[in-house]
Amino acid sequence: MTQGIWRSKKIGVLMGGFSREREISLKSGHAMAEALRQRHYNVDEIDVDLQLIKRLLQQPIDVAVIALHGSYGEDGSMQGLLECLKIPYTGSGVLASAICLDKALTRVLVDLQGITIPEGIVLTRDDDLKSVENQIFRRLPVIVKPNREGSTIGIHVVRKREELKPAVEEALQMDSKVLIEDFIEGTEVTVALFEGRALTPLEVVPHSGFYDFKSKYTPGETEYILPARISTEMTERVQKQCELIFKNLGLKGIARADFIVRQNKKPYFLEINTIPGMMETSLVPKAAKYDGISFEDLVEGLLEGASLKVGS
Ligand SMILES: Nc1ncnc2c1ncn2[C@@H]1O[C@H](COP(=O)(O)OP(=O)(O)OP(=O)(O)O)[C@@H](O)[C@H]1O
Numbered sequence: 001m002t003q004g005i006w007r008s009k010k011i012g013v014l015m016g017g018f019s020r021e022r023e024i025s026l027k028s029g030h031a032m033a034e035a036l037r038q039r040h041y042n043v044d045e046i047d048v049d050l051q052l053i054k055r056l057l058q059q060p061i062d063v064a065v066i067a068l069h070g071s072y073g074e075d076g077s078m079q080g081l082l083e084c085l086k087i088p089y090t091g092s093g094v095l096a097s098a099i100c101l102d103k104a105l106t107r108v109l110v111d112l113q114g115i116t117i118p119e120g121i122v123l124t125r126d127d128d129l130k131s132v133e134n135q136i137f138r139r140l141p142v143i144v145k146p147n148r149e150g151s152t153i154g155i156h157v158v159r160k161r162e163e164l165k166p167a168v169e170e171a172l173q174m175d176s177k178v179l180i181e182d183f184i185e186g187t188e189v190t191v192a193l194f195e196g197r198a199l200t201p202l203e204v205v206p207h208s209g210f211y212d213f214k215s216k217y218t219p220g221e222t223e224y225i226l227p228a229r230i231s232t233e234m235t236e237r238v239q240k241q242c243e244l245i246f247k248n249l250g251l252k253g254i255a256r257a258d259f260i261v262r263q264n265k266k267p268y269f270l271e272i273n274t275i276p277g278m279m280e281t282s283l284v285p286k287a288a289k290y291d292g293i294s295f296e297d298l299v300e301g302l303l304e305g306a307s308l309k310v311g312s
């Protein structure tokens, strides 16, 4: 990494976009742009819409900082477009981004590395829920998730039989695949990764008991505990698992993996985000600050690692 290579260049922070997490992305993007301005970079904030290609051709940028969450931003699409336009960009490349936004596929690849995941099944719009219903009823409570979403959008905990069908139908409206996982009771822990190194695990305690959209984005709704109240051994174990996933799935820059630790004995991997929330109060910046990395250092570090990945 070369210090300051983008200092006299035009930086475009890509934010907003078309996903259901648009509003969160705008906040992440503004915060990241502001951090770079504090460090005297020349920054344009670009709200991504259908005019993006025209905008990039008419007012070129030298490097893109991607602050988009969810579809068309975190799923490899934007990374592919920037590869074609030969604009270096921050974070993971096309393949790693596409894999990690796909929870079902990530589960398979993480499982292959010997990391524990909750038991689960994947349903598509063509599958008949009736044929697996009894199998699911035996496992209640379960959690039903659209395969490629974020911010707990479209996710439901199903405790009673009659709640299953509406939860699956809602999730299938958001994605052609739905994931039904055993609901794991335990301590929720999230681990930030910066350039492949796992930071101190952070514990998330939502007052409502479920870390939903409201708990994530309403001040005071969730308690954040640093370091997470898990043993030193468990801390090292989840950190190691994260670093393994980061390396083997070919992630770059910043990422954040979510786990539930059951009875301080067993960590269950839930998912890994390649473009996690990046407001100053988001989880990755919180963990970074605890480890002595300021928000500006984090964003500048992410920028310095920007590159084209295809053919490299
Ligand atoms: N198998 C599970 N057992 C218990 N709780 C779960 C399980 N899966 C998810 N959760 C809860 O639901 C929340 C959202 O799930 P998950 O992290 O998979 O989805 P997301 O919407 O992609 O989240 P993010 O905002 O982190 O991108 C988790 O933070 C956790 O609180």
Ligand SMILES: [Mg+2]
Pocket (backbone or CB within 6 Å): 258, 270, 271
């Ligand atoms: Mg999550």
